[in-house]
Amino acid sequence: MDLTPFLNRDSKIPLYQQLIKFFKSNMHDGRIKKGMKLPSKRHLAKKLLISQTTVERAYDQLLAEGYILSKPRSGLFADYDESFLIHPDPKPAELPVQNFNGTTNEIIDFHYGHVDSSFFPLSAWRKNVVASLDKYSEKLCRPGDVLGEIELRTLITEYLYQSRGVNCEPNQIIIGSSTSYLLQMLCHILNTSLKVGFEEPGYPRSREIFELNRKEIIPLPLDSEGLKMDAVKKNIPDLIYITPSHQYPLGRIMTINRRLELLKWAADNHSFIIEDDYDGEFRHSGQPIPSLQALDKENRVIYLGTFSNSFLPTLRISYMILPRSLLKKATQITSLFKQTVSSINQFALAEFIQNGEWQKHLNRMRKLYRKKRKIILEAVKRELGDKVKIHGENSGPRILIDVYLELSEQELIQKAENHGVKVYPVSDSYKKGYAFNTMSLGFSGVSEEEIKRGIYLLNKSWDLK
Template identity: 45%
Template sequence: MVEITINMDYGSGEPLYIQLYNFFKKEIQTGKIEPGERLPSKRRLAQHLGISQNTVETAYEQLLAEGYAESVERKGIYVNNLNRDLFIHFEDSPQTQKEISEDSVQYRVDFSHGAVALEHFPYSVWRKLTLQSLYEEENSHFLNGDSQGELALREVISKYLYQSRGVRCSADQIIIGAGTQYLIGLLTMIIGRDRIYSMEDPGFHRTREVFKDQGVTLKPISLDQEGIVLNHLAESKANITYVTPSHQFPNGMVMPITRRMELLKWAGEKDRYIIEDDYDGEFRYKGKPIPSMQGLDRNGKVIYLGTFSKSLIPSIRISFMVLPTSLLEKYNQHFTFYKQTVSRLHQHTLWQFMISGHWERHLNKMRTVYRKKQTVLIQSIEKYLGQKVTVIGDEAGLHILLNVQNQMSETELIERALEKKVKVHPTSVYYANQDIGQEPMILLGFGGLTGDQIELGIRLLKEAWELD
C-alpha cells in the first residue's frame, strides 16, 4: 500500500480535496506511485492527514472519474496503468501546468441537491431560543446527557412523527445522532455485521460507503417504476434492506402502498429488517401523503430514519432513528456506553422551537416555498429545453433528474455546463452496477436557489447543451 507524505496548506484558500487530488495525480503521472498500487483507505488516510473522510472521498472520486485509478469492490482503489510517455513533458508545459479547479470557478448557478433556502430560516427566533437554552437551568446543559438524546426532544419528535408521518413509537425507541451516516454505522453494529445487507441501486452513495466501511456484505438491488424489485431482493438472500420509499434517492419515485405492503411481507420472515430512510418526506407536491412504512408495520421489522437537515438546516446535524423493540433491547444491553453525539444546547433549542409552534409554522412555510421553486424549475425546463429532455422524480423532495437526449455523455453535459459557469451534478456515482447502455441523467437540486437563479441556470443549460 502507498505511503503518503503530504503537507496540507490550510492557508492557501485552495480546497483540501483539490490539494489531495493534485498530489495523487502528479505522483501517478510521474511514476512515483506505480500502476497496480492500492491507495490508502479513506478512513486511514483521513486519520493520517487529520482531515475529514469526505475530503478524501471527494479527491478519490475525481481520480476515479479521470481514469487515474479504479475501484475494486471490497478490495479498495488501485492505480491504473497509464502511458507515462504522455506525461514526460508535463512539468515543462505551461498549458498542462494550468490547473482548473471546479471550486475556483465563481458559479453563476449551482444546482446542488444539498442546499436549502437559508433566506427563510428564522434566524431571530433561533437566536432567541439558543440564548434561552444557555441561561435556563444555568449550566446543566454543559454536562453529558442521555446517550439516546434529550428525553424532552425525543418526546416531541415522537408526537410529531405520529401526527405527520404515521410513525408509531415512544420516546424510548428514538435515538438521536449527528447525521444519518453516524446512525447507520451504529445501527449496523446493533443488528450485526454477519447479516447480508442490501440497498437500492441506484442509491445514496454515502450510505453505501458507510455499509462498506462497516465491512458488511452489501447487495445492490435494482429498481423499477415503483421502487425496489422484490424478486431481485429475494434472490439476493439479503435479510436487511435499506430503502427510501417516500422519495427514492436519486430517482425520485414514491413507493406505492402495494409495494410497501409487499416489502413488509418480505420482512415478516425471521431476522429480516427494513431500514426506512425518510430523509425529506415532509416535501411532497403531487397526490396525497403516503404513511411511513414504519406506521404500517405490525411486526416490529422497520427501523425508521429521519433528519432535520432538509427541513431546517444541514449544519444542525440532528438526525434520529426509531428502533423496533427487539433491536432496542440489544441497544440497551450493549451500546448505551456510546455517548450522545449532538450538542445538548442544540437539542434543547430545537425542543423549544418545536413545542412553541415555530417548527410547524416553519415547515408549512417551507412546503410553500419549495413548491413554488419546483414549479419555476419545471416551467423553465419546458420553456427552454422542451422535448429534448425528460423530467424524472418531480413528485416530492428538493431535486429532480433530467434525462438529456442530445447524444452527450454525463461528463460532457457537466463540462459543457461548467463552461457557462453552471454546476450540475452526476447520477453515475449513485450506481453500484452502472448500466453502460443507460442514457445519461443529470441531477438538479433547487432548494438553495431563487426563482431567477433557477430560470437563468436552465437558460444557460440550453446554450451549453445546444438544445435548439
C-alpha cells in the same frame, strides 16, 4: 506568543541561525503577523533549554534586518508585513460569470441539500437558542443522555406520529450527528455478517457505510411501484435499505401495495428494513402515503430521519427509531460512543418545536418549494424542450433530467460549469453499470431568479436548439 521552534542540535547550522530562519519563515508565511508580541529572551531560552545569549544573537539580527522592533518597557514585536511579499506563483483570479442580462454573478449551484438563506428563520432560531440556554442551564453543566435529550426525543415522537403516522416511544429514538453515523452505529448493534439488500440505484454514501463495515451488498432493482419483490425473495437479505417516500435518486414513491408486500416478507423471513425518510416532509402531488414504519405490525422497520434537509444542514441532528428488540444492545453501544450532538443544539431545537416555530417553518418551506418546483419545471420545458426528460418531480426539492445529447456525463457537467452552473450526476448511485446521462437539479438553495437564469445557461452551455 507561545512559540515552539524545533531546533536540531545535531545540525552544523548554529542554533541562533536556526532561530533566525524559523522567525523569518513564519513571518513570510503570515503565521507571525505584524504587531504580534514575541516571547522574551529569558522565557524563550528557558523553554528551549538554550542559553539566553543564543536567543539574544537571533533577536539582534532580526532587529538589524527590520523584521522585529523593540518597544521600551513593552517588549519585542513582529514588524514584517507579509502582504508586501511578492509571491512567485500567484493564483489566477477567477473570472466572473456573465449571465444573459450582462451582469456578473457567482456560480449557480443546483446542489441537493442546500438551504436558501434568505428564507431561514434566523431571528426565531436565535430567540429559541437564548431561551433554551436559560431554561436548561443546569442540564448543560452535566453530560447529556447518550440516546439524546429526552425533551427533543419526546417532541420528535409526537411530531412523527402526527405527520408520518410513525408509532414509537421516546426511548426507541437515538439522536445522532448524521444518518451516516447512525448507520455506523446500527452495524455495531446488529453485529452480524449481514447481507444488505440495497436499492439499485441507491444513496451512495449509505451503501459505502455498509461496505466499510464489510457487509455484503445485494443490488435490488426497482420498477414503477418500488423495490422488485422477486429479487428480494430470490436473495433473502438480512437487512434491506430503502427510501420509499422519495426514492434516491429516481424520486419514485413506493406504492401502498408494494409496501405491505415487503412488510409481510420481512416478517416471514425475520429480516429488518431500514426506512430512510430523508425528506418525507415534502410531497408535491398525490395523496399522502403513511411511512412504512406506520404500517409495520411486526416491529421489522428501522426508521431514519433528519433535520438537515428540512431545516439546517449544519445543525447536524438526525435520528433513528429502533424496534424494541434492538433497544438493549443499542443502549450498550451508544453508551460506548456517547452522544455526538451538542445538548445545546438539542435543547434549542426542542424549544423551537415546542413553540410552534418548526411547524411554521415547514409550512413556509412547503409553499416555497411548490413555487420553485413550478418555476424550474416551466424553465426546463421552455429552455431545454424535448432534448431532456423530466422525472422525480413529485417529492422533495429536486428534479432529475435525462439529457438526450451525444455528450458524456463529464462533458455535460464541465460545459455547464464553464457557463457558471453546477449540476450533479446520478451515476454514483449505481453499483452496477449505468447507461444514461441523468442530471440532478436541486432547487432548495437557489433563488427563483437563479433557477430561471441557471436553466437558461444550461441551454447555452449544452448548445440546445
